[in-house]
Amino acid sequence: MPAQDVESDKILRLYDFNDDGSVGRSLITTIWQLTPTTLVFGCYPAGIYISDVRQPSTIVQRGVIPRPPSSDQATPLCIRSRSVEADNFIVCGRFPSVLSYDLRAGLSVCGSVYSGAESLSSMTPVGRDRVIVGGSYRGNSAFL
Amino acid sequence: MTGRESFRISQNAGSENHTSATTQLGYNDAIAIGNESIYFGVGQSLQKLVPFGPRLHRL
Numbered sequence: 001m002p003a004q005d006v007e008s009d010k011i012l013r014l015y016d017f018n019d020d021g022s023v024g025r026s027l028i029t030t031i032w033q034l035t036p037t038t039l040v041f042g043c044y045p046a047g048i049y050i051s052d053v054r055q056p057s058t059i060v061q062r063g064v065i066p067r068p069p070s071s072d073q074a075t076p077l078c079i080r081s082r083s084v085e086a087d088n089f090i091v092c093g094r095f096p097s098v099l100s101y102d103l104r105a106g107l108s109v110c111g112s113v114y115s116g117a118e119s120l121s122s123m124t125p126v127g128r129d130r131v132i133v134g135g136s137y138r139g140n141s142a143f144l
Numbered sequence: 145m146t147g148r149e150s151f152r153i154s155q156n157a158g159s160e161n162h163t164s165a166t167t168q169l170g171y172n173d174a175i176a177i178g179n180e181s182i183y184f185g186v187g188q189s190l191q192k193l194v195p196f197g198p199r200l201h202r203l
Binding site: 010017 | 174175176177178179181183184185186187188189190191192193194
């Protein structure tokens with residue numbers, strides 16, 4: 001199995017769901033660095049969190065991704081910045097739409113684009129208003 | 145990262161005793177690369193790694 005080694009003398013634990021008494025089992029599924037000091041990460045089953053890396057164990061904001069009626073779950077699988085503006089990012093996952101967020105309005109969905117896929121696992125913005133996403137459409141892998 | 149690749153992070157405790165710990169990141173683990181740090185999630189834990197320097201290399 002190909003692997004990459006990273007040597008380090010410092011590994012810091014920023015946050016652990018075991019430490020805050022969270023009910024249920026949350027598993028971190030995706031991470032994105034919005035700014036040098038801000039991380040956004042998503043969790044199974046449907047969590048999305050903003051963390052300030054200058055303050056270990058600090059979750060600045062937390063939210064729940066709304067589950068569409070057509071999906072069994074709303075687990076985020078990929079988060080990317082939407083533009084150079086640090087407040088905007090987009091999320092896709094085990095649901096058919098790409099969701100957009102604006103942190104100035106809090107951690108609630110401020111827009112969405114329906115893809116028609118069952119699940120979207122990866123994406124990358126192209127230019128200012130476009131994004132390429134990859135996922136599963138009727139059980140088959142597809143670019144959308 | 146694809147399902148056939150992984151990252152292995154070696155944590156050295158010091159140059160004299162040569163002890164180390166290894167974290168294996170697999171298919172379902174999340175990782176983000178910043179300018180100075182690597183952030184990764186293993187299960188329920190969000191962790192930050194500060195590399196010595198540009199020592200990424202493929203085995």
